[in-house]
Amino acid sequence: MTNGSTEPLIVAQNLRKAFNQHIAVTGVDLAVHGGEIFGFLGPNGAGKTTTIKMLIGLLRPTSGSAYIGGYDIHANPIQAKALLGYVPDEPALPDKLTAREFLQFIGGLYRVPAEQVERRGAELFKLFDLQSQANELVGGFSHGMRQKVALAGALLHDPPVLFLDEPTVGLDPRSARLIKDILRQLAARGTAVFLTTHILEIAERLCDRVAIIARGQVIAAGTLNELRQGSSGASLEDIFLSLTGGAEYAEIADVLA
Numbered sequence: 100m101t102n103g104s105t106e107p108l109i110v111a112q113n114l115r116k117a118f119n120q121h122i123a124v125t126g127v128d129l130a131v132h133g134g135e136i137f138g139f140l141g142p143n144g145a146g147k148t149t150t151i152k153m154l155i156g157l158l159r160p161t162s163g164s165a166y167i168g169g170y171d172i173h174a175n176p177i178q179a180k181a182l183l184g185y186v187p188d189e190p191a192l193p194d195k196l197t198a199r200e201f202l203q204f205i206g207g208l209y210r211v212p213a214e215q216v217e218r219r220g221a222e223l224f225k226l227f228d229l230q231s232q233a234n235e236l237v238g239g240f241s242h243g244m245r246q247k248v249a250l251a252g253a254l255l256h257d258p259p260v261l262f263l264d265e266p267t268v269g270l271d272p273r274s275a276r277l278i279k280d281i282l283r284q285l286a287a288r289g290t291a292v293f294l295t296t297h298i299l300e301i302a303e304r305l306c307d308r309v310a311i312i313a314r315g316q317v318i319a320a321g322t323l324n325e326l327r328q329g330s331s332g333a334s335l336e337d338i339f340l341s342l343t344g345g346a347e348y349a350e351i352a353d354v355l356a
Contacts, residue, residue, distance in 0.1 A: 106132075106169060107130035107131055107132045107291075108131060108132060108133050108167065108168050108182075108259055108260050108291040109129070109130065109131040109137075109154065109166070109167060109260060109291055109293055110129070110130050110131075110164075110165065110166040111127050111128055111129045111130075111150070111153075111154060111163070111164075111165050112128060112163055112164045112165070112166075113126050113127070113128060113162065113163040113164070114126070114127040114128075114150060114153050114154075114160050114162075114163035114164070114165060115127075115160060115161050115162045115163050116146075116149050116150075116153060116158060116160050116161050117161045122315055123146050123149045123315055124146040124149050124150050124153070124160075124315045125314075125315040125316050126163070126316065127146075127150055127163070127312070127315075127316075127317055128317070129310055129317065129320065131291045131293055131308075132291060133259060133289040133290065133291045134286055134287070134288075134289050134290070134291070135286060135291055135292070135307045135308065136282060136283070136286045136292040136294065136305055136306045136307050137291070137292065137293050137294070137306060137307065137308055137309070137310070138294060138295070138296065138302040138305070138306035138308070138309035138310070139151070139293060139294065139295045139309070139310055139312065140295070140296070140299070140302055140309055140310070140311050140312070140339060141295075141311060141312035141313055141343070142313060142343055142344070145312045145313050145314065145315065145343075146312050146314075146315040146316075147264070147295045147312060148188070148264055148295070150312070151185075151262055151264055151293070151295065153165055153172075154167070154172065154262065154293070155167075155172065155180070155183060155185050155262055156172040156173060156176050156179065156180055159173060166179070167179040167180070167182050167183050167260055168182040168259065168260065170182070181209065181256075181258075182258055182259055182260050183258050183259075183260040183261070183262060184252075184253030184254055184255075184256070184258040184260070184261045184262070185253060185261075185262045185263075186246070186249045186250050186253050186261075186262070186263045186264065186266060187249075187264050188264040188265035188268060188295075190245055190246060190248075190249035192237045192240075192245055192248060192249060193237065194236065194237055194238025195236065195238065196236070196237055197233065197234050197235055197236055197237065198224070198229060198232055198233050198234070198235065198237055198240075198248050198251075199220060199224075199233045199234055201237055201248060201252060202216060202220040202223070202251060202252060202255055203216055203220075205252040205255050205256075206220075206255055206256075209255070209256040211255060211256050216255065219255055219257070220233075220251070220255065223251040223254060223255065224251065226251075226281070227247040227248075227250070227251055227277070228277075229244065229247060229248065229251070232244065242269040242270075243269060243270045243271060243274045246266070246269070246270060246274075246278075247274065247278075250263075250266070250278070250281075254285075258290070259289065259290055259291065260290070260291045260293070261282075261285060261290055261291070261292050261293070262293045262294070263282075263292070263293070263294040263295070264294075264295050265295055265296055265297065266278055266282075266294055266296070267279070267296065267298060267301060268297075275301075279301065279304075279305055282294070282305065283305065286307075294306075299334075299335045299336045299339055300335075300336070302335060303323060303334065303335040303336075307322065308320065308321060308322050309321075309322075309323070309326070309335070311338075311339060311342055311343065313342065313343045318342055318343075319338070319342055323335060323338075326338050
């Protein structure tokens with residue numbers, strides 16, 4: 100599902116990353132449009148986080164290109180990064196700042212006017228049920244609260260592109276449901292949402308399209324119906340296991356039978 104725009108907001112062209120002799124990502128190609136939730140799935144060590152870091156400019160690819168909103172993330176980093184928000188799997192938030200001060204800090208980085216930071220911050224604190232903790236130090240927050248503060252910071256400048264690495268890990272069911280509802284609302288407004296998750300049920304219910312990466316290569320991509328056409332599995336979990344480790348799980352089933 101897209102918002103009707105013809106040009107994708109996220110593009111990877113033959114992205115490759117090598118660390119000395121180890122090739123972490125090999126020739127990743129993908130495109131994500133506005134209004135779309137795109138799931139990037141794979142086993143541990145498959146290259147998901149490395150790919151995200153190349154797409155958002157935290158890692159320079161060994162070869163290939165990445166574009167955000169038409170801007171090359173390395174040739175035009177300021178223009179490209181102004182269009183995106185990013186929440187890592189373990190947000191490194193400054194413990195000595197309050198949640199409100201953290202948003203003010205993020206607003207300064209993105210040159211958001213102070214009055215807009217205050218207004219938008221109040222809206223986000225209400226959305227994430229953090230009004231009563233806004234003036235408390237982030238260092239005392241639980242993992243779930245830190246995750247919500249990080250997401251509020253990523254959304255402060257209302258970016259058209261949002262990257263999330265394992266956004267629901269460690270969250271209670273209510274908070275996880277809130278995150279999922281927010282992502283769907285953002286996509287409905289035209290945001291391109293790019294997320295990784297190990298919880299395949301979330302990806303199956305939430306994502307418009309998915310790509311599966313293994314050993315640094317994208318081995319399948321498309322809607323769930325498109326992936327079903329090339330696999331005997333009915334669920335995304337069945338498809339994922341058949342592509343990335345089906346034989347191993349079949350052996351386990353045989354032993355336990």
